[in-house]
Amino acid sequence: DAGITQSPRHKVTETGTPVTLRCHQTENHRYMYWYRQDPGHGLRLIHYSYGVKDTDKGEVSDGYSVSRSKTEDFLLTLESATSSQTSVYFCATRGSSTNSPLHFGNGTRLTVT
Amino acid sequence: KQEVTQIPAALSVPEGENLVLNCSFTDSAIYNLQWFRQDPGKGLTSLLLIQSSQREQTSGRLNASLDKSSGRSTLYIAASQPGDSATYLCAPSGGETSGSRLTFGEGTQLTVNP
Numbered sequence: 001d002a003g004i005t006q007s008p009r010h011k012v013t014e015t016g017t018p019v020t021l022r023c024h025q026t027e028n029h030r031y032m033y034w035y036r037q038d039p040g041h042g043l044r045l046i047h048y049s050y051g052v053k054d055t056d057k058g059e060v061s062d063g064y065s066v067s068r069s070k071t072e073d074f075l076l077t078l079e080s081a082t083s084s085q086t087s088v089y090f091c092a093t094r095g096s097s098t099n100s101p102l103h104f105g106n107g108t109r110l111t112v113t
Numbered sequence: 114k115q116e117v118t119q120i121p122a123a124l125s126v127p128e129g130e131n132l133v134l135n136c137s138f139t140d141s142a143i144y145n146l147q148w149f150r151q152d153p154g155k156g157l158t159s160l161l162l163i164q165s166s167q168r169e170q171t172s173g174r175l176n177a178s179l180d181k182s183s184g185r186s187t188l189y190i191a192a193s194q195p196g197d198s199a200t201y202l203c204a205p206s207g208g209e210t211s212g213s214r215l216t217f218g219e220g221t222q223l224t225v226n227p
Contacts, residue, residue: 041219042202042217042220043157043202048214058214090156098144098206098207099144099145101147101159101162102157102159102215104149104156104157104158104159105156106155106156107154107156
């Protein structure tokens with residue numbers, strides 16, 4: 001793997017509480033992504049970053065925010081968790097070239113009760 | 114919007130068979146296409162990346178082809194082994210509304226029986 005660490009690996013939280021997931025990379029990759037994976041929907045992009053403090057929305061960004069204050073860290077925050085946000089969340093990174101491959105972390109399984 | 118379809122959704126074969134997984138996409142204006150495998154409870158592992166100017170890429174027993182104009186890619190696995198059992202996903206990068214972002218198919222779940 002390309003040195004991508006996601007934390008926590010598992011989390012159970014209650015509806016309405018804030019949750020922050022962390023992605024840390026050691027490859028100095030420019031691009032970082034947050035995806036969620038759900039049965040019947042596959043992998044869907046939530047937010048992505050193309051540099052420090054440069055972020056943009058993906059296809060399912062409602063209810064999520066992100067921050068990237070350092071190259072190596074990309075945080076995903078659920079401001080007020082809902083049951084529909086129960087999912088497996090994956091962080092991914094890639095280098096600057098258009099043809100750099102995408103590398104994934106091992107995921108965070110989030111359950112909102 | 115780029116849409117990706119993978120056929121079949123599931124495949125079960127005996128060990129030793131050669132097999133083909135199919136991927137089709139609707140927007141042919143892509144930069145490249147990646148194939149990944151995902152083991153249960155794990156993240157995705159990149160297998161092959163084919164640039165839009167290439168027709169195929171090979172890595173060991175894996176061979177991926179790309180026909181950009183028809184919106185198709187295939188992943189060929191030679192002499193399948195039980196360790197090949199996993200879900201295989203394809204993801205084209207780019208398209209007129211996707212920029213350099215990847216769009217994922219839902220995958221083909223492969224089981225290779227000993």
